[in-house]
Amino acid sequence: MSLEKLDIYSLRNIQKASIEPSPGINLIVGKNASGKSSLLEAIYILGRARSFRAKNIKQVIQFDKKELIISGKTKKKNGSSLHLGIRLDGNSYDIRINQENMDKAELAYSLPVLLIDPKSYLLLDGGPQLRREFIDWGVFNDNDSFLNNWRKYKKILQQRNALLKTKKIKHINVWNSELIQYGTIVSNYRNKYINKLKSIFIEISQNFFKFDEMELNYLPGWDDSIDFSLALTNDIQKDVKYGFTHSGPHRCDFKLMINGILAKDFVSRGQLKLLMLALKLAQVKLINNENNNFVCVLIDDLTAELDFINKKKLLGFLTNLNCQVFMSTTELSNFGDLDQLKVFKVFHVEHGEIELINNK
Numbered sequence: 001m002s003l004e005k006l007d008i009y010s011l012r013n014i015q016k017a018s019i020e021p022s023p024g025i026n027l028i029v030g031k032n033a034s035g036k037s038s039l040l041e042a043i044y045i046l047g048r049a050r051s052f053r054a055k056n057i058k059q060v061i062q063f064d065k066k067e068l069i070i071s072g073k074t075k076k077k078n079g080s081s082l083h084l085g086i087r088l089d090g091n092s093y094d095i096r097i098n099q100e101n102m103d104k105a106e107l108a109y110s111l112p113v114l115l116i117d118p119k120s121y122l123l124l125d126g127g128p129q130l131r132r133e134f135i136d137w138g139v140f141n142d143n144d145s146f147l148n149n150w151r152k153y154k155k156i157l158q159q160r161n162a163l164l165k166t167k168k169i170k171h172i173n174v175w176n177s178e179l180i181q182y183g184t185i186v187s188n189y190r191n192k193y194i195n196k197l198k199s200i201f202i203e204i205s206q207n208f209f210k211f212d213e214m215e216l217n218y219l220p221g222w223d224d225s226i227d228f229s230l231a232l233t234n235d236i237q238k239d240v241k242y243g244f245t246h247s248g249p250h251r252c253d254f255k256l257m258i259n260g261i262l263a264k265d266f267v268s269r270g271q272l273k274l275l276m277l278a279l280k281l282a283q284v285k286l287i288n289n290e291n292n293n294f295v296c297v298l299i300d301d302l303t304a305e306l307d308f309i310n311k312k313k314l315l316g317f318l319t320n321l322n323c324q325v326f327m328s329t330t331e332l333s334n335f336g337d338l339d340q341l342k343v344f345k346v347f348h349v350e351h352g353e354i355e356l357i358n359n360k
């Protein structure tokens with residue numbers, strides 16, 4: 001049900017490291033610049049084939065090295081094991097799962113990783129891109145037909161936009177019908193997902209808040225009082241004028257309302273952080289409930305801005321969530337009381353060397 005073994009070669013300041021993580025909570029402790037985020041980055045790359053902080057993977061490869069390699073062994077709920085490996089040299093990559101070449105989507109299904117880092121705090125008060133990524137990661141793990149339909153939608157959207165730029169739109173209806181077909185499928189998957197997530201999110205939030213009324217509203221990317229085809233018809237002049245498609249699932253979003261008010265407009269910084277955590281942990285719980293898989297939760301630099309009681313509640317919640325967690329911090333005391341943890345390991349990181357220092 002977790003990542004049982006992890007080997008890292010030539011990733012940032014980690015020259016070579018090998019760890020056997022706990023299936024429960026793994027606390028990663030070390031001074032600034034010791035390599036804590038690099039360890040989380042390695043696990044993220046093993047699941048997503050890209051970094052969460054570098055656009056170009058060359059920045060992640062250790063200086064003076066040509067490639068980085070990460071491999072791991074995971075165990076699923078049904079007891080079966082997978083051997084995962086990825087090699088990246090900045091120009092190309094190879095992914096191996098049980099000795100066979102695979103693609104990024106296969107890797108992402110084999111090791112679903114969910115990241116919570118300082119950038120995640122923009123989930124509710126930043127631009128819609130982060131929220132779209134949030135929804136789509138969830139839908140991808142919820143429904144294996146989603147990716148194919150979403151790829152088809154994006155391809156047709158690109159072709160429609162290219163046509164709009166030429167201003168010769170006599171045959172635009174040919175693109176419209178396919179755009180509507182795949183766009184409607186994609187939007188229905190997302191809508192269904194947000195509805196499933198809503199109740200779990202509200203249940204988790206109640207650990208931290210006592211708000212009367214919370215609503216998670218899905219916004220499909222067009223005026224939802226009309227259907228997608230009418231939105232396209234209404235937009236046609238605007239679309240031609242600007243040369244792109246204004247309405248559609250590529251503009252989807254969601255909003256969180258509390259007692260009828262947009263949450264981001266009145267909650268405190270700490271509350272905003274807890275709401276983001278509750279949303280992300282709801283995604284983890286949903287996969288745990290419905291899937292034969294598990295989620296590996298990576299939490300980088302979490303503890304700032306959370307008070308002692310909320311830190312304690314969060315740690316307690318993570319313990320009971322029954323999933324594998326990797327959390328980094330500079331001081332062990334930031335995690336509060338470790339007695340409440342059932343199964344955990346503490347790893348100390350210094351100059352890229354990782355050492356197990358506590359095991360329960």
Ligand SMILES: Nc1ncnc2c1ncn2[C@@H]1O[C@H](COP(=O)(O)OP(=O)(O)OP(=O)(O)O)[C@@H](O)[C@H]1O
Binds near residue numbers: 030036061330
């Ligand atoms: N390509 C690279 N090759 C070698 N070292 C690198 C490379 N990229 C970054 N580093 C170094 O790796 C070290 C570890 O960085 P990392 O971000 O993992 O530290 P950290 O423990 O998370 O620190 P903080 O507590 O400040 O977040 C830093 O000293 C950084 O300068």
Ligand SMILES: [Mg+2]
Binds near residue numbers: 036300301
């Ligand atoms: Mg860091």
